[in-house]
Amino acid sequence: MKNSICINAGQIFTPTVVLQDSCVVVNDAGRIEFVGPRAKAPTDAAQTIQADDLRLSPGLVDIHVHGGYGIGFGIGDKWEADLEKYSNWVIKSGVTDFLCTLSAGTHKELCEMMETYVSYLEKGTPGAKAIGIHLEGPYLNPERKGAFNPAWLRTPSVAEAHDFLRIGGKWLKQMTMAPELPNAVEVAAEFRKAGVTVALGHSNTDYDTARAALMGDFTHVTHTYNAQTGLNHRAPGVVGAVLSSDEITGExxxxxxxxxxxxxxxxxxALGTQRVVLITDAIPGAGLPDGVYSSIGQTITVKDGRATLANGTLAGSSAVLNDCVRNAHVLAGASVQDAIRMATLNPAKVIHMQDELGVIATGRKADMILMDEDFNVRMSMADGKVIYSDL
Incomplete structure (x- = not known):
């Protein structure tokens, strides 16, 4: 195989199983040709990467991110160049696939933004792959707006939803909404019928309304705990509905x-590691020193890694996803295998792309990364090509 690559890794996290002293062979088409013991691997690979002290995993998948490295999706006047720059930067943190989270002040602006980004997605990106669009808003509850500009929020509309679906087509993957708003249930049904994942988020509703939504067309929850009613023993709120759910996934x-x-x-x-999805919710300040940045219609200050509005409200994060994987293991106590799963297979399932992303298996797209024991990314591969390497 002319351009094939064999990766010998100390451990391979598929992530459903952990393989020891095994290898993965990637063929010329950028697909995984073989996964298993080294003794049984094809011997005609053109290149061998020896990584006996590293962990091989699927590439990380970030389904909720607004930007990073000074770039914000839909901000400024160099959207395409910025998307390419972001793509080349974020792959260094192990992200091989991501959704562009978009927001705008008016329906017309958001539709035009979506149309423009769809054209970029169809062309492809040079590093990490932009695989779709996540709309966070405009159907959010102003009482739980978080860092969003309240002027950007409005009541759900079936007619607007049809515009989003028509423009976004196959690229519209996720829609965050507050279920208590007028028409929200009807609008959610339209999105789900079209195959878009409907996420409950930025909601001030009670437990019963949230639970009904999560048993209906809302199958996912945006940044669990944040910008939603908390758990109280007499008013369980959105968080109570999430923690007592049986099937939904939560960011x-x-x-x-x-x-x-x-x-x-x-x-x-409560949810188990098979239903928790690690995200960054990162803003343009991610990966850069403390400073002042613009995102979701607001001015955001990052100080000591904490992104806030002038009034102290948290405004997205400055995190990178491999750090979140590390924290899930070191701080939250997840196993290495489960921490990786929460940033690979789980997000791929949320957006119905688990047949392509988030798994190391024969026939799948070769989006993979090598990490050391501290979750530092040493190599990133997308579509079978090594895009970043620090080996």
Missing amino acids: LIADGIHVDVGAMRVLLR
């Missing part, structure tokens, strides 16, 4: 700032 910003370690552990215990 977790495991940056050590947004959610206390004890609450992280509670979420993992």
